[in-house]
Amino acid sequence: MPGADRAAPGAPGVRRFGRLFRTTFDSLGVRNYRLYFAGQVISVSGSWMQRVAQAWLVLHLSGSGFALGVVTGLQFLPVLLAGPWGGLLADRVDKRRLLMWTQAGMGLLALLLGVLTVTGAVRLWEVYGLALGLGCLTAADNPARQSFVMEMVGRQQVMNAVSLNSAVFTSARIVGPAVAGLLINVVGTGWCFVVNGLSFAAAIAALALMRRQELRPTSPSSRGPGQVRAGLSYAWSRLELRVPLLLMAVVGTLALNFSVVLPLMASETFHGNAGTYGLLFSTLGAGSLAGALFTAGRRQPSRRLLLLAMLGFGALMLAAAAAPSFWIELAVLLPLGVATIAFQATSNSMLQVNSDPALRGRVMALYGVVFMGTTPIGAPIVGLVSERFGPRAGLALGGVAILIALAAFSLWSALRERRAGDPGPGPEENKDRAGIAGPVLRG
Numbered sequence: 001m002p003g004a005d006r007a008a009p010g011a012p013g014v015r016r017f018g019r020l021f022r023t024t025f026d027s028l029g030v031r032n033y034r035l036y037f038a039g040q041v042i043s044v045s046g047s048w049m050q051r052v053a054q055a056w057l058v059l060h061l062s063g064s065g066f067a068l069g070v071v072t073g074l075q076f077l078p079v080l081l082a083g084p085w086g087g088l089l090a091d092r093v094d095k096r097r098l099l100m101w102t103q104a105g106m107g108l109l110a111l112l113l114g115v116l117t118v119t120g121a122v123r124l125w126e127v128y129g130l131a132l133g134l135g136c137l138t139a140a141d142n143p144a145r146q147s148f149v150m151e152m153v154g155r156q157q158v159m160n161a162v163s164l165n166s167a168v169f170t171s172a173r174i175v176g177p178a179v180a181g182l183l184i185n186v187v188g189t190g191w192c193f194v195v196n197g198l199s200f201a202a203a204i205a206a207l208a209l210m211r212r213q214e215l216r217p218t219s220p221s222s223r224g225p226g227q228v229r230a231g232l233s234y235a236w237s238r239l240e241l242r243v244p245l246l247l248m249a250v251v252g253t254l255a256l257n258f259s260v261v262l263p264l265m266a267s268e269t270f271h272g273n274a275g276t277y278g279l280l281f282s283t284l285g286a287g288s289l290a291g292a293l294f295t296a297g298r299r300q301p302s303r304r305l306l307l308l309a310m311l312g313f314g315a316l317m318l319a320a321a322a323a324p325s326f327w328i329e330l331a332v333l334l335p336l337g338v339a340t341i342a343f344q345a346t347s348n349s350m351l352q353v354n355s356d357p358a359l360r361g362r363v364m365a366l367y368g369v370v371f372m373g374t375t376p377i378g379a380p381i382v383g384l385v386s387e388r389f390g391p392r393a394g395l396a397l398g399g400v401a402i403l404i405a406l407a408a409f410s411l412w413s414a415l416r417e418r419r420a421g422d423p424g425p426g427p428e429e430n431k432d433r434a435g436i437a438g439p440v441l442r443g
Contacts, residue, residue: 069383087365287337328367
């Protein structure tokens with residue numbers, strides 16, 4: 001039949017699309033992860049509303065880029081100081097129950113900030129204090145949440161689940177800032193905090209409804225002395241863990257400070273309002289969503305993808321710093337979001353699949369330290385640079401730091417390979433080379 005002849009060429013394309021769709025969303029076939037995913041969609045959207053509203057509130061109360069850096073730094077200072085102990089806690093207790101408690105605490109803090117802001121009683125020092133309290137809960141929540149992924153889906157699907165988590169995070173970056181900008185302009189900043197506080201109920205309900213018998217819990221770690229030090233030593237001794245941690249340390253310190261720089265770009269560079277700021281963040285989020293869906297289709301993390309994403313990240317930050325107009329800035333933020341999330345998801349997955357299950361909480365706590373805990377160091381620096389030289393300089397600082405780190409790693413890698421070509425390497429050197437060239441880090 002002629003109609004059938006015309007339809008046939010399209011059939012392979014339909015089948016390929018079907019396979020791609022199933023591969024991209026593979027982890028959603030796991031009921032517990034599906035519940036977790038749904039709860040996070042709501043809760044993380046609320047958290048992004050709070051992030052935008054908090055930055056705008058601090059800017060309104062202080063008019064200072066340095067104050068923006070301080071509040072961001074305070075929020076992540078506990079992750080830097082207490083993150084390894086939070087990881088040890090995650091290795092010792094039921095992660096699901098721990099997450100229920102931390103999520104409840106975060107919701108209560110958001111509601112308190114909302115009440116203070118709506119009633120007009122909020123002061124800058126109170127915002128600082130509540131940000132510090134949120135950071136204390138995050139120090140326990142983050143390693144438990146990161147390592148809980150493996151318990152829900154298992155090793156084969158962890159790259160997919162991590163990428164879908166990134167998709168949730170970045171979808172929320174689109175929705176949350178846009179809704180926050182609208183609420184700030186229509187009813188005021190405080191209601192963003194109230195909505196965020198209520199949104200944690202969805203995450204808690206999802207955790208409560210999980211089937212515990214379908215989880216893959218690891219055996220609790222021992223309670224002997226030196227357990228935190230053992231986790232640090234383990235991560236440093238394995239090249240496939242050390243490399244992504246060191247690269248993320250540079251990125252986390254000086255490049256992932258968009259909540260400091262973008263409000264200043266919106267207000268000072270482009271002379272906009274909260275809606276302008278929301279659009280900048282939402283565009284960055286749209287690119288991040290595309291990057292998350294791309295990495296979700298990959299079965300294993302790749303060192304090549306990690307390094308290419310880092311290269312794009314640095315180059316695009318410099319392009320964003322130099323963008324001559326608001327619309328060009330939006331055009332650059334879109335691919336910058338792709339590179340950002342591709343780097344984050346790949347480094348996260350490398351750590352998950354290469355970690356001993358008994359130490360995974362502590363390894364992911366170190367990821368939290370370099371991903372978020374370095375913010376207290378970097379955010380005030382970026383804030384000061386932005387205040388003294390303008391927000392474009394704050395963006396450029398991150399881009400330059402990334403490219404320098406990438407060049408240094410490339411030089412070290414080349415020298416290491418040259419040494420590896422010399423005759424007679426010892427057994428430890430051979431073992432180390434096998435780790436970096438193995439299937440997980442192929443590229």
